Amino acid sequence: MAPSGRRPAGGIPDRAPIVPVALAAVAGLLFALPLAGLLWRAPWSAAWSELRSGAALDALRLSLVTSLSATGVALLLGVPLAWVQARVDYPGKQVVRALTTLPMVLPPVVGGVALLLALGRRGIVGGTLARAGVHLPFTTAGAVVAEAFVAMPFLVLTLEAAFRTADRRLEEAARTLGAGRLTVFRRVTLPLVAPSLVAGTVLCWARALGEFGATITFAGNLRGTTQTLPLFVYVKLEGSDPEAAIVLSLVLVTVSLAVLVVLRDRWLSAR
Amino acid sequence: MSLVADVGVELDGFSLDVELTIDAGRTAAVIGANGAGKTTLVRALAGLRPLSSGRIDLDGAVLDEPATATYIPPERRSVGVVFQDDLLFPHLSALDNVAFGLRRGGRRRADARRSAAAWLERVGLAGRERARPDQLSGGQAQRVALARALALNPALLLLDEPLAALDATTRNETRRELRRHLATFPGVRILITHDPVDAAALADHIVVLDRGRVAQVGSPGEVTARPRSRWVAELIGTNLFSGAAAGGRVALDGGGALTIADRSPAGRVFAVAHPRAVSVHRHRPEGSARNTWPGRIATVEPLGDRLRVRIEGVPAIVAEVTASAATEIGLVPGSDVWVAVKATEIEVYPE
Numbered sequence: 001m002a003p004s005g006r007r008p009a010g011g012i013p014d015r016a017p018i019v020p021v022a023l024a025a026v027a028g029l030l031f032a033l034p035l036a037g038l039l040w041r042a043p044w045s046a047a048w049s050e051l052r053s054g055a056a057l058d059a060l061r062l063s064l065v066t067s068l069s070a071t072g073v074a075l076l077l078g079v080p081l082a083w084v085q086a087r088v089d090y091p092g093k094q095v096v097r098a099l100t101t102l103p104m105v106l107p108p109v110v111g112g113v114a115l116l117l118a119l120g121r122r123g124i125v126g127g128t129l130a131r132a133g134v135h136l137p138f139t140t141a142g143a144v145v146a147e148a149f150v151a152m153p154f155l156v157l158t159l160e161a162a163f164r165t166a167d168r169r170l171e172e173a174a175r176t177l178g179a180g181r182l183t184v185f186r187r188v189t190l191p192l193v194a195p196s197l198v199a200g201t202v203l204c205w206a207r208a209l210g211e212f213g214a215t216i217t218f219a220g221n222l223r224g225t226t227q228t229l230p231l232f233v234y235v236k237l238e239g240s241d242p243e244a245a246i247v248l249s250l251v252l253v254t255v256s257l258a259v260l261v262v263l264r265d266r267w268l269s270a271r
Numbered sequence: 272m273s274l275v276a277d278v279g280v281e282l283d284g285f286s287l288d289v290e291l292t293i294d295a296g297r298t299a300a301v302i303g304a305n306g307a308g309k310t311t312l313v314r315a316l317a318g319l320r321p322l323s324s325g326r327i328d329l330d331g332a333v334l335d336e337p338a339t340a341t342y343i344p345p346e347r348r349s350v351g352v353v354f355q356d357d358l359l360f361p362h363l364s365a366l367d368n369v370a371f372g373l374r375r376g377g378r379r380r381a382d383a384r385r386s387a388a389a390w391l392e393r394v395g396l397a398g399r400e401r402a403r404p405d406q407l408s409g410g411q412a413q414r415v416a417l418a419r420a421l422a423l424n425p426a427l428l429l430l431d432e433p434l435a436a437l438d439a440t441t442r443n444e445t446r447r448e449l450r451r452h453l454a455t456f457p458g459v460r461i462l463i464t465h466d467p468v469d470a471a472a473l474a475d476h477i478v479v480l481d482r483g484r485v486a487q488v489g490s491p492g493e494v495t496a497r498p499r500s501r502w503v504a505e506l507i508g509t510n511l512f513s514g515a516a517a518g519g520r521v522a523l524d525g526g527g528a529l530t531i532a533d534r535s536p537a538g539r540v541f542a543v544a545h546p547r548a549v550s551v552h553r554h555r556p557e558g559s560a561r562n563t564w565p566g567r568i569a570t571v572e573p574l575g576d577r578l579r580v581r582i583e584g585v586p587a588i589v590a591e592v593t594a595s596a597a598t599e600i601g602l603v604p605g606s607d608v609w610v611a612v613k614a615t616e617i618e619v620y621p622e
Contacts, residue, residue, distance in 0.1 A: 172345070
């Protein structure tokens with residue numbers, strides 16, 4: 001055979017083109033550098049005492065309480081909503097879907113303003129609520145509502161897709177085995193969507209924990225009542241104690257990484 | 272103890288109207304092409320699709336009757352279903368799949384599990400209690416599904432193409448297994464299938480469905496021997512013999528024997544020869560056909576563009592010939608002829 005120039009065994013030379021690789025590297029740095037910055041500037045020696053300061057502990061405790069409550073609210077209302085959206089045909093379903101998805105794309109501050117106008121003292125139903133003794137703005141309950149408003153769509157959308165794809169014939173098989181509708185839901189449907197339920201719940205909780213804009217607008221920034229961890233971090237960074245802000249930011253980063261680990265099969269496997 | 276059903280279901284563009292009466296301890300095979308309404312019938316009987324008209328009466332209790340606004344939901348019917356793709360619950364072990372219905376029936380967990388384990392043993396799956404459905408083979412999964420339905424001892428057992436999703440070998444095994452379990456099941460059984468071999472092997476009674484209507488009813492022998500339409504003939508009008516196979520020969524139960532191409536089958540078998548593969552001759556044929564025997568023409572019936580010729584002999588057989596061939600060799604009832612079937616044209620299934 002005549003020599004035919006360079007001819008690699010694997011077909012077309014697989015040399016990575018320079019431009020996209022360079023841009024990809026810049027993108028990678030965009031994500032990596034801030035994290036490196038946090039780690040570099042962290043006051044490691046003072047970290048423990050910063051964490052144990054009363055204000056930081058208050059913010060941490062409040063964040064856990066509000067984010068878990070918001071997740072609870074999201075589960076209580078979001079699971080039925082996702083089920084109805086997936087399984088019941090009714091007029092206006094698309095509108096409801098758009099409305100429930102909106103908080104995901106809406107600037108959270110706008111969400112907070114909207115919540116004020118609806119549930120605030122002079123809002124659409126706020127007056128009625130106030131007369132009934134329910135005060136939401138500038139209360140811990142208000143922070144929970146703001147977080148649920150922003151975070152619930154993550155649970156609903158994840159779960160709705162799961163309800164839609166769950167094999168309904170399995171539910172029918174369960175009916176023929178003597179299970180009523182509620183039992184079918186508990187014993188068959190929920191286990192079938194369990195992976196999505198876990199993913200949606202974790203996602204919803206992470207979003208609630210990080211909520212800033214809607215909370216500060218609707219619920220305010222009152223230490224021990226509505227000043228959650230992100231609000232505390234912001235205040236500290238602007239004010240007297242940037243080191244505390246860095247330490248608490250690291251706490252939130254750790255939580256986020258833990259969420260990624262929980263959801264790794266869903267998001268990190270590139271298949 | 273019986274099922275008396277007049278099933279009327281209207282779906283967009285399709286209507287099902289089927290009358291069925293089946294006694295307990297009997298198996299009816301409902302056979303039909305895709306779209307004939309077989310699955311709709313199962314769904315209606317199970318209560319997964321309410322009737323549009325008619326009435327379903329099981330052991331004297333009305334399950335569904337639109338005229339009197341009676342409708343018993345599936346979970347309150349004594350109807351068991353074995354679905355085509357087993358439909359085992361993927362999150363439960365084989366044992367808990369079988370125990371599922373027992374638990375719903377109010378049995379305590381330990382009791383339900385004991386009973387489920389006994390059922391798994393009866394279907395030959397002892398030791399696989401903890402397996403998840405995705406760890407079971409297709410045949411094993413279908414046996415779990417059968418155990419799950421039988422464990423509730425329903426008054427009516429619906430088998431919706433239980434063998435269709437299985438490969439040929441598993442299918443034969445599972446069919447034999449199914450036959451054994453049906454024999455001891457006391458209730459009414461309905462087998463949905465599109466396979467005449469399944470119908471003949473498992474049923475006492477065949478109901479042929481065509482586009483939502485009953486096209487023909489009868490014993491497997493009657494229906495395969497005397498299909499009432501071209502369509503039924505195409506579907507199930509085949510020669511089906513049972514007998515004992517050994518060394519490439521099948522000794523038929525009704526007398527006579529057939530030589531088959533495959534020497535491996537042994538024991539009880541079904542031998543199937545399509546009427547088109549049967550040739551009819553005036554004189555003893557000299558050729559490659561390994562099976563030839565004399566007979567006398569009983570009937571000649573036109574069926575579309577062909578004639579269906581029934582020949583009495585040992586064994587009796589049905590042949591399909593073209594009209595021109597029939598006139599050429601003078602096929603009329605009473606004439607003596609020879610029948611030839613190639614060994615390679617005979618399919619054999621274990622009984």
